[in-house]
Amino acid sequence: MAFEPKEPQKELKYDELRIYSDEELNNYTEEELKNFKIKHDIPLCEELESGPWPSFVADAKRGALHRRKLGQDRLMIHQDVIEDLLGQLELSFKDGEGHWKHGGIVGVFGYGGGVIGRYSDLPEKFPSIAHFHTMRVNQPASKFYNTDYLRTLCDLWEFRGSSMMNMHGSTGDIIFLGTFTEQLEPIFYELTHVLQQDLGGSGSNLRSPSCCIGKARCEWSCYDTQDMCYELTTYYQDELHRPAFPYKFKFKFDGCPNCCVASIARADMSFIGTWRDEIRIDQEAVQAYINGEIAPNGNAHAGKDWGKFDIQKEVIDLCPTKCMWMEDGKLMINNKECTRCMHCINVMPQALWPGKETGVSILLGA
Ligand code: HEM
Ligand code: HEM
Ligand code: SF4
Ligand code: SF4
Known part of the structure; x- marks a missing residue:
């Protein structure tokens, strides 16, 4: 028998749910970006920006500047999470080995999947990525979205996560990249009760x-x-x-x-x-x-x-x-x-x- 939702689906309105103002979302100039330096030296990462393809390093720097200008008051996890992430990546290139501790089980109440535990093995050096858990958000069939939904999702992740996401992973899901354990339940609540959005499998x-x-x-x-x-x-x-x-x-x-x-x-x-x-x-x-x-x-x-x-x-x-x-x-x-x-x-x-x-x-x- 065909599945019928118990409640009719609500239409999301970004203007009712948004966390950030337009000024906050567009809070830096290209000039500021050019002069922006993250808190770690990352010459090896920066080499990746010189190639012919768009680089994730350039994108990550935008995110880092954006978060710095938003300020810690407007963010639930560390403001400089992206800066520490790049710093650790630089060190991994130098050392020739990764600096992620694998796994550990974290999750949300009632589910055994959807959250993938990640921790830095150098939490003193890179405290903002001491936890860096990935969440999988179950994409709708054929990945159809409207902008109200996407903007609401982005605001949520900016507020409670690293701001970085992957649209979409090879698994199909939207991947939320990096947050702390304390944020998992609030994000799960917002997703399921407000956005009518489920976590995916892992x-x-x-x-x-x-x-x-x-x-x-x-x-x-x-x-x-x-x-x-x-x-x-x-x-x-x-x-x-x-x-x-x-x-x-x-x-x-x-x-x-x-x-x-x-x-x-x-x-x-x-x-x-x-x-x-x-x-x-x-x-x-x-x-x-x-x-x-x-x-x-x-x-x-x-x-x-x-x-x-x-x-x-x-x-x-x-x-x-x-x-x-x-x-x-x-x-x-x-x-x-x-x-x-x-x-x-x-x-x-x-x-x-x-x-x-x-x-x-x-x-x-x-
Ligand atoms: C030793 C460390 C790690 C191992 C062994 C590992 C392994 C894997 C494997 C095997 C998958 C494929 C899972 C699947 O799609 O079924 C995967 C997916 C993924 N991993 Fe990792 N991973 C590690 C660290 C990380 C870290 C540190 C991050 C983020 C900074 C990360 C982000 C992701 C994401 C976003 C996916 C989904 C990618 C996609 O579906 O395209 N992983 N990982
Ligand atoms: C260039 C080389 C590789 C690429 C591009 C690659 C890519 C991927 C992708 C896209 C997935 C997710 C598939 C999906 O869910 O649709 C995956 C999963 C996985 N890969 Fe790879 N992979 C590579 C090498 C390896 C190697 C060398 C290993 C093991 C030594 C490995 C182990 C795994 C495992 C175990 C999974 C499934 C993890 C899980 O249980 O979710 N991969 N890989
Ligand atoms: S086998 Fe492929 S190429 Fe040949 S008739 Fe069928 S569909 Fe066409
Ligand atoms: S697999 Fe590609 S070509 Fe075939 S029905 Fe689906 S969208 Fe069309």
């Missing part, structure tokens, strides 16, 4: 189920991945929150085989959308691809000249089961041999579609 439990964007946006989705993800998340609440397995267990819901590799890699139990009838073909559109009237691969390869589209070379020869051929100018498929790999559909999305009799393949085992 340790040897069912991990936060995760799904592709599915029918919300993708015409290839062979089943409603969001619905399935939501349903199983609510059905298996006990398994999600109370670790009872010898090891973690993961579901992943994908609407079509495009995500099958990721799904199998991520999950112990993959639900991959598929079809059992025939790939739908629009022969006129096939011709339009052959004549160069439609760009192949949804135009994803634009920007470089790959030469004229060659259906033999780019589609038929790459079919893993060799079940396609041209006959009298028409594309033919022996559907019995097709393994639903999606390659031909990905190359010619305006000519080919998954069939109409759809369902899921369930794969069990890591």
Whole structure:
């Protein structure tokens, strides 16, 4: 039976829940940032800023300056948590070893998962990260949010945590990076009672189920991945929150085989959308691809000249089961041999579609 929440979901209003004013949120200038030095010398970390990619060190410095200007009165854990974090990282680079003490069990009342204990092994030197616990926040299906929700979540984490978060971890959850033990229950209360937001899984439990964007946006989705993800998340609440397995267990819901590799890699139990009838073909559109009237691969390869589209070379020869051929100018498929790999559909999305009799393949085992 489909899960129905006991109370209707409230619409969050950031203006009613916000902790910080706009001035507090935008409290430094780029000029100030340029001249800003954190309290530790971090030449090795700073080298990372010189590369071609955006650096987490640059982002962390912004966070550090922002917290310093907010001031300790407006923050529940140490103002300089990010500065100590960078300081410890610098030392780890120098020493050639990490300075995190692994684990220790911390959590919130009634749950066995969702919080991952972290402690510095140099708490005298870096007191602001003496505790640095990670919290996992269960993402909604396909990660749809509105800004009221996101801003409320960010304010909460700024106030009671390090300000740093990871959107999203490979596990799927939003990861809150670093807080002290005393803050865990207040954060949990705010999340569940105010934001109507649950913690996710960690340790040897069912991990936060995760799904592709599915029918919300993708015409290839062979089943409603969001619905399935939501349903199983609510059905298996006990398994999600109370670790009872010898090891973690993961579901992943994908609407079509495009995500099958990721799904199998991520999950112990993959639900991959598929079809059992025939790939739908629009022969006129096939011709339009052959004549160069439609760009192949949804135009994803634009920007470089790959030469004229060659259906033999780019589609038929790459079919893993060799079940396609041209006959009298028409594309033919022996559907019995097709393994639903999606390659031909990905190359010619305006000519080919998954069939109409759809369902899921369930794969069990890591
Ligand atoms: C000896 C120390 C550590 C070990 C052995 C360790 C190990 C791991 C492993 C195996 C995972 C994957 C878990 C999963 O997704 O199922 C993980 C995830 C994670 N760890 Fe650590 N970790 C350590 C320290 C830290 C520290 C110090 C931080 C933060 C400063 C951290 C932040 C995270 C985050 C955010 C994730 C989730 C990442 C994601 O899902 O993409 N870890 N860790
Ligand atoms: C470049 C190398 C590596 C990368 C990119 C990597 C990445 C990851 C990611 C993304 C996850 C989370 C998967 C998910 O939940 O979706 C994970 C989990 C894990 N990784 Fe790795 N990993 C690497 C190397 C290693 C090595 C060398 C070990 C062990 C010696 C290891 C041990 C683990 C374990 C035990 C977990 C699961 C932890 C748990 O129980 O939650 N990883 N890793
Ligand atoms: S896995 Fe398939 S159905 Fe899901 S978003 Fe990707 S292409 Fe679409
Ligand atoms: S989906 Fe894959 S296996 Fe099936 S016909 Fe297309 S390329 Fe061949």
